[in-house]
Amino acid sequence: MSDNTYRVIEIVGTSTAGSDEAIANGVSRASKTMENLDWFEVIEIRGHIENGSIEHYQAHLKVGFRLNEPA
Amino acid sequence: MSDNTYRVIEIVGTSTAGSDEAIANGVSRASKTMENLDWFEVIEIRGHIENGSIEHYQAHLKVGFRLNEPA
Amino acid sequence: MSDNTYRVIEIVGTSTAGSDEAIANGVSRASKTMENLDWFEVIEIRGHIENGSIEHYQAHLKVGFRLNEPA
Amino acid sequence: MSDNTYRVIEIVGTSTAGSDEAIANGVSRASKTMENLDWFEVIEIRGHIENGSIEHYQAHLKVGFRLNEPA
Amino acid sequence: MSDNTYRVIEIVGTSTAGSDEAIANGVSRASKTMENLDWFEVIEIRGHIENGSIEHYQAHLKVGFRLNEPA
Amino acid sequence: MSDNTYRVIEIVGTSTAGSDEAIANGVSRASKTMENLDWFEVIEIRGHIENGSIEHYQAHLKVGFRLNEPA
Amino acid sequence: MSDNTYRVIEIVGTSTAGSDEAIANGVSRASKTMENLDWFEVIEIRGHIENGSIEHYQAHLKVGFRLNEPA
Amino acid sequence: MSDNTYRVIEIVGTSTAGSDEAIANGVSRASKTMENLDWFEVIEIRGHIENGSIEHYQAHLKVGFRLNEPA
Amino acid sequence: MSDNTYRVIEIVGTSTAGSDEAIANGVSRASKTMENLDWFEVIEIRGHIENGSIEHYQAHLKVGFRLNEPA
Amino acid sequence: MSDNTYRVIEIVGTSTAGSDEAIANGVSRASKTMENLDWFEVIEIRGHIENGSIEHYQAHLKVGFRLNEPA
Amino acid sequence: MSDNTYRVIEIVGTSTAGSDEAIANGVSRASKTMENLDWFEVIEIRGHIENGSIEHYQAHLKVGFRLNEPA
Amino acid sequence: MSDNTYRVIEIVGTSTAGSDEAIANGVSRASKTMENLDWFEVIEIRGHIENGSIEHYQAHLKVGFRLNEPA
Incomplete structure (x- = not known):
């Protein structure tokens, strides 16, 4: 197995319902344009x-995802 | 439009139900004695x-509100 | 009354349901092996x-509990 | 001379012109309702x-001012 | 029992004698104009x-006190 | 209105003239390739x-912008 | 001489007399159940x-002590 | 010479061999899809x-690179 | 699968050879008395x-390990 | 080329005109007694x-300069 | 009056008696070789x-002092 | 034994080989002009x-050394 590299991006999910839904909304939106999402960290509410x-x-989040090897 | 100034105060909202309700209770109590509340930041749970x-x-919060001009 | 001493430990509670349940699960597990649990602080979600x-x-937590006097 | 006590409050000054004017606007507004302003610290731009x-x-500022003795 | 809300303010107590007296002087001055003082945290000496x-x-302090319900 | 998501990126604007111009240069360059820029935070000068x-x-900046829905 | 390993634990010493006595009380209590205490760091008063x-x-303290080799 | 702008991204390089190789692997992977890499900062091991x-x-890294002018 | 809980402890590994060996020595010593070690974070060199x-x-480390259910 | 070493010192530049001039005044004063000044970082305004x-x-600054080899 | 510049150095004062005496010992030692000492900040005990x-x-301290103009 | 005082300075060691050698180079260079070097802390890589x-x-380092008494 080769040594993976990950990218970490910062996003802000929002919700009128509460902080957990704000986190989930941000993760959900990120998953629409990025593959291999692996973890999140809440950096500010x-x-x-x-x-x-x-x-x-x-919910200000860092979201990490594994990079595929470039073609 | 003139340049607004904001005041930021620190409050601690509490709840037996959960952290979002603790946030909401703190904001609700602050709104009883201060006008123009604009944003909150969670600084500690x-x-x-x-x-x-x-x-x-x-929920330890910073709450920001716009200052009216003094009469 | 004598001057109490407290110990603070770091635990990570987890939940598939949400961050408050992750906090509660961590506190609940800690209470099974330690007495006199007194407070928690969330250090990271x-x-x-x-x-x-x-x-x-x-939910990364610090959990504080009062030490009994050694026998 | 007695031992003075100071109060520190957090304000946000704003400006369309630049960060120094945002600082100055915040200090100027604070001086309209508080006496004995003594120092400021920029905590965020x-x-x-x-x-x-x-x-x-x-300009997010902490502003410190000397408290008069209560009457 | 209802859910209490607390306010946290920042003050600077001073003393020619030492840091503990600076803390105590700040707390003492705060108690002259505010009720229900509950805790302090030293944020800088x-x-x-x-x-x-x-x-x-x-002694730069945060001082927390319980808010009474507005009349 | 749906729940928006924002992306936050880190850039470094530079200037020979001063720190405000370094901030403005960084924001201006970011606006050439990204839409819906909404706010900036200075994280280091x-x-x-x-x-x-x-x-x-x-000027090391975080710049936040609203994400459009993916097509 | 082999490479030592140390453990660091967090405790809270308390005192009605002052912050130095709170530190000393915490260290004294820790020494009753742990050997080889080596240093402390004050993390909060x-x-x-x-x-x-x-x-x-x-006095919130980190206390470090050398681990003996397991038997 | 015009005022350059830089972009800073966060990546995580990994290695089974050690922390320096984890740093080097992360930088090497980033160089495959980005030009003008200029500096890195280790933010966590x-x-x-x-x-x-x-x-x-x-190795959690920030990696900075100079932006070309958009065409 | 039930919701796991983790414990996080702080240790200091040492080495005359270098920082990576100090990390490895600390982890190795911890593994002699604790099971299920899962991750480490370097908090200071x-x-x-x-x-x-x-x-x-x-190498000052946090080391996380999964708690078994108490018997 | 040998491996350079740098020294980093902390200074406070002051100005009645603004924060950029306070930075410039501090750097200018440092350059009168130190050679090879290379960079500055603003740590507080x-x-x-x-x-x-x-x-x-x-302007509280860190100023870095390259050390010459001792004679 | 010209714009003064200050230098800030880090020292560690020690004492067997307590933390305030450790601060005082550090300041006293610094005053033997530096003039115009103006303030201190405790950064760690x-x-x-x-x-x-x-x-x-x-007592880890930052100590600030006014620089004289170079001759 | 009298109460020692220590000075702490910040240096940046560099190396083309790796982070441990950068640390060692910085310490080595510091030892050429300062006596009684006692400890280092890595503050940034x-x-x-x-x-x-x-x-x-x-390798950005703090290096601590014991001050001799002035003659």
Whole structure:
């Protein structure tokens, strides 16, 4: 087995429902354009407030995925 | 439009139900005495344990709000 | 009352359901072998991804508990 | 001379012109409602982008000021 | 029992005698204008030097206190 | 309105004139190949020195932009 | 001489008298159940406040000790 | 000479041999699909353990490269 | 499959030969008294100097291992 | 070419005009007594406030310079 | 008044008596070879343990002092 | 025995061979002009890349040494 290399990108998933769904939405969107997603790390949870209640949650994530060998 | 200034305060919301509700409770309480709440950042999630299970969650938050011009 | 001393250990609770359950699972497992659990702090939320969706959440926790006096 | 106590608050000054003016605007606004401002520390420079250019700068500041003795 | 909310403020206590007294002076001053003080965290110890010896100690503290419900 | 996802990339803008221009140059270059740029955060200001004076400023930035839905 | 290995544990010493005594109490308690204690590092000083004055100091410490070879 | 802009990406190089080779493997893989690589920074060294010995090293790197002007 | 829990401990491996061997020595020593070691993270590389050259390297590590269910 | 060694020192440049000039003043002063200055990193921007406006900016810098071989 | 420049150096003061005396010893020693000492910041408190009790405290300090103009 | 004071300086050792040799080169160069070197801490590993492979490693180090009493 060769030595794999991974790429790590930063994304921000959002949700009006809560922080776990914000994480899941970000991972789901990343999976649409990148293959081999392997892990995520939450680097920050933030959100916007409107009229005194939380309008949406923002999950700042690092997402790691294995690089295929270039053709 | 003039250049706005924001104030950022630190609060700790608590909940027996979970970390998202602890966040929401903290934001809700802050909105009772401050206007123009705009965003929050989670800076720490902690909690107390009693008899081996979680008694409550504590969400340490920064909450930002726009300052009105002084009269 | 004498001056108590506490020990703080680091554990990783996991869950397929979400980050709060990962925290709760870690605390629950720790309570099976340690007494006097007092507080937890979340130091990182990570997770594994399989086939583009979250396979499980990992909650890295510090858990503090009061030391009994040695016999 | 007695031992002074200081309060430190966090504000966000903004400017369309640049980061130094964002700092200065934040300090200026704080001075309208607080006395004895003594120092500032820049904790973050951020900003918003619109149509590919910087729309405004945001200087996150800690501002310290000496507390008067309560009457 | 309802879910409490706490506020956390940053102050700087000072003392010519030492760092513990700087902490205590800051907490004491805060208690004159705020109720329900609950905990402190030391975030930095600094000080001024004059003629080669320490002129005073500065204890940067976060101080947490429980918010009463607004009337 | 659906839940947006954002991507955050790290770039280094440079300028011989100053740190704000280094920030602006980095944002301007990023806008040539990416759409929907939304915010930036300065993560470090560095620079090179030649013959005892500053030869250029380097602004390390995170730049966030909204992802379009994949076609 | 072989290459030693050390273990590092986190404890919280407490004291009503001051932060140095909280450190010393934590080290003293650790020495009752562990041998070969070698160094400590203070990672946080916190404390509880009751009726506006400091009720006790908490010194969060890392304590390192040399591991004996397993029998 | 115009003001250059650089891009910084995060990758994870791996090796069964050691941490320097993990760094080198990551840089080598990045050079296959990106031009003008200029510097790297190690942000974390981790690794997997199997049967009590290190199975592979993982070097988390930031890698910076100069952007060409878009055509 | 049930939700696993992991424990993370901090150790310091040492070596006169280099930092990778210090890491390996620490992991090897840990494997003598703990089962199911799974990963390590390097949190600091330090060392002692004698007569102007490096006498030994110290690798501060976090080591994670899966907890078995208590009997 | 031999392997160079660099020294990194910390200085604080000040200016009444702005943060870039504070950086430049610090670098300029350092160049009067040290040769081969190569790079700087801004580690903190602070300043003093008098009568509600900024009296001077303080740029805390690390400055790196190449060491000549000792004679 | 011209724009002053400051130098910041790192020292470690030690004491068998306590952390404040370790700070004071470090500052006192620094004042023997450097003029115009102006402030200190505590960056770490550590210490050595022998036979289960604290043998000495080590206060890692940054010490700032104003630079005179070179002749 | 009197209370020793230590000085801590920051240097950058470099090597074309690897990170351990970069550390060793930096310590070796420091030992040519300073006595009583006692310990080092690695604060960052970086390096330059040319034509897609690592041209040299840079080990940013803190090096501590005991101060002699001034004459």
